[in-house]
Amino acid sequence: xxxAPRILAVLALxxxxxxxxxxxxxxxxxxxxxxxxxxxxxxxxxxxxxxLLHAKRVPERRQRVPRLxxxxxxxxxxxxxxxxxxxxxxxxxxxxxxxxxxxEINGASRNYCDASNRQWPCVPGKKYYGRGPxxxxxxxxxxxxxxxxxxxxLGNPDKVAQDPxxxxxxxxxxxxxxxxxxxxxxxxxxxxxxxxxxxxxxxxPAAVNARVGYYKDYCKQFGVDPGxxxxx
Numbered sequence: 411x412x413x414a415p416r417i418l419a420v421l422a423l424x425x426x427x428x429x430x431x432x433x434x435x436x437x438x439x440x441x442x443x444x445x446x447x448x449x450x451x452x453x454x455x456x457x458x459x460x461x462l463l464h465a466k467r468v469p470e471r472r473q474r475v476p477r478l479x480x481x482x483x484x485x486x487x488x489x490x491x492x493x494x495x496x497x498x499x500x501x502x503x504x505x506x507x508x509x510x511x512x513x514e515i516n517g518a519s520r521n522y523c524d525a526s527n528r529q530w531p532c533v534p535g536k537k538y539y540g541r542g543p544x545x546x547x548x549x550x551x552x553x554x555x556x557x558x559x560x561x562x563x564l565g566n567p568d569k570v571a572q573d574p575x576x577x578x579x580x581x582x583x584x585x586x587x588x589x590x591x592x593x594x595x596x597x598x599x600x601x602x603x604x605x606x607x608x609x610x611x612x613x614x615p616a617a618v619n620a621r622v623g624y625y626k627d628y629c630k631q632f633g634v635d636p637g638x639x640x641x642x
Contacts, residue, residue, distance in 0.1 A: 489634050494593050496628035496636070497600050498585060502543040503624045504617070505604075512571045514540030514547070522548045530554065533564050541570040543581035544604065555583045596639025597625050610642035618642060 506512065514520075517539025523532040530553030532538065540547040546555060549564060556563020559579040563569075570580045592599035601621055602610050609617045622640050629636040 490593065492632040492634045493597075493629065493637060494590070496625055496632055496634070497589075497593065497597055499628045500597075500621055500625035501589075501600065501604055502581065504621050505540075505545045506543060512541060512577065514545055517541075517547075524548060524550055530564060536565065536567055538567055541567065541580075542577040544584050546570060546580050546584050551584065554587075555580045558583050596637055597622065598639045598642040602642045606642060 503509070518537050520539055522538040522540075525532065527550045530550045532549045538547055538549045538552050546552065552563035552567045552570075554563070556566075556569075559576065561569050561573075561576055563580075569576050571577065589600050589603045592603050598610075601618055605617070608614060618641055625640070626636050
């Protein structure tokens with residue numbers, strides 16, 4: 411657990427650099443990539459670099475840091491760290507249409523309530539469609555994300571689309587709890603962890619290829635080899 415703040419700080423710094431007009435550039439958006447992007451309805455600007463940096467400066471006693479599994483927090487090599495930041499950027503680039511959208515397309519018309527989940531019960535009238543940098547969805551994600559970072563995920567899921575700091579905290583919570591642990595298996599495993607049911611095993615090769623393309627581009631900018639097992 412000792413290295414958990416370091417991992418979060420590295421991810422946050424990378425995001426701040428990207429959003430603050432740093433040398434890291436989002437990949438060029440081609441027409442094909444635009445069609446493959448699982449983007450969303452226009453929403454507010456996701457986050458500005460200074461806002462994220464300000465969030466990092468809040469005293470530790472006021473921070474609600476996502477819980478990390480000890481085994482995950484032990485990985486700190488420079489190459490692995492850069493690959494992970496590149497992977498995070500790649501998925502966020504894809505999910506948000508190059509940081510332009512924050513709500514899932516037609517999300518409000520879809521049912522993301524798992525009524526069988528009694529631990530995180532749906533609140534009547536609330537919608538748990540994709541929002542934020544990684545398009546967090548379903549009541550069983552909004553509930554624990556809100557508990558971990560300090561907002562009412564079940565009662566106010568719109569907060570993820572309205573507050574840029576909450577948006578990125580929710581994305582980081584999802585990443586650290588669902589994606590971070592599979593990074594050693596290659597980028598393809600992160601695709602499976604995020605949207606495997608709809609994209610992997612030949613279900614949506616255009617989306618998979620778009621994500622891989624973004625990942626390779628970010629790895630190139632960070633000066634690291636992307637590694638093996640890039641697809642799913």
